[in-house]
Amino acid sequence: MINVDKNITLGKLAVLSVMYSGEDESALQKKGRELGYRLYKGKVGSMDSSKIFAAVETAAKKEGLIDQRYREEHALYHSVLEAYSGMCRGQGGLGSILRSAGLLFCIVRGSKIPGGDGDGEWIAVALYGNMGAPIKGYEHEVLGMGMNPI
Template sequence: MANQNAAPFSLSKLALLLPLLQGHDWQKTVEEQLAGGGYRYTLGRVGAMDLMKVVAAVETAAKRNRLIDEEQYREVHALYHAIIEAIQGVGRGTMQFGEILRTVGLTFAVVRGPMFPQGAEPGDWIAVCLYGTIGAPRKGFEHEVLGFGINHV
């Protein structure tokens, strides 16, 4: 996948690739770049018609895997904004699912670390990528979606 002479991917690119390549041979390459770049991350899945269940699943995974300190407001707040931004991409700006008879089945990644591996700028960023399907709650009536959000911690 990656040219050994190429510059390492940024936090954003790795966060996007992680859920897209889940289960693919290239997933290991992405995880190696995450580890080599000093990033922390988690992957998960959520299916729901309720927007708050999507938010809760991503937030719970980030807390459980210690990507954020839940006692630090700024960290929880940064994660929340990244999640909401990603959901806006999935919903095409509409922050509703079940109320308008839409359901989602999503794989998500949360990645935390410097914007660029071994970056010169201090401070962490947190990125959320949602990839999967959205549609009417009926098999075959869905299509693929991708949402991404990023915020500084």
């Protein structure tokens, strides 16, 4: 089992949560919640990037991580866009260039650092999984993370 840093930051929590599973994931998420972060982990697979964005946004709303106000939706959108851009190495698009993605995603909301730094709340999104041609065995691992103030 991992030893979770008591000073884990928002972005690091998002990235590690999306990569860990089992007992390590449970311990990490428990520590994150103890430090005041709110988080959710889900999965999505698609050849259509809009379905990836929609899955993350739907989960964030359903889990109460964002509300209907523009600034919250906007912060989430740009966090997903940054994570997606990193995952695609800056090359936008999946299906249009015959690539598919099977991803785990994690959304984390809270202060950039535990206990806050007076900078308000932020939202981080991490995407991790496989991307490649839509043929089993032709994919490779990808990771992206985005973070924005709310």
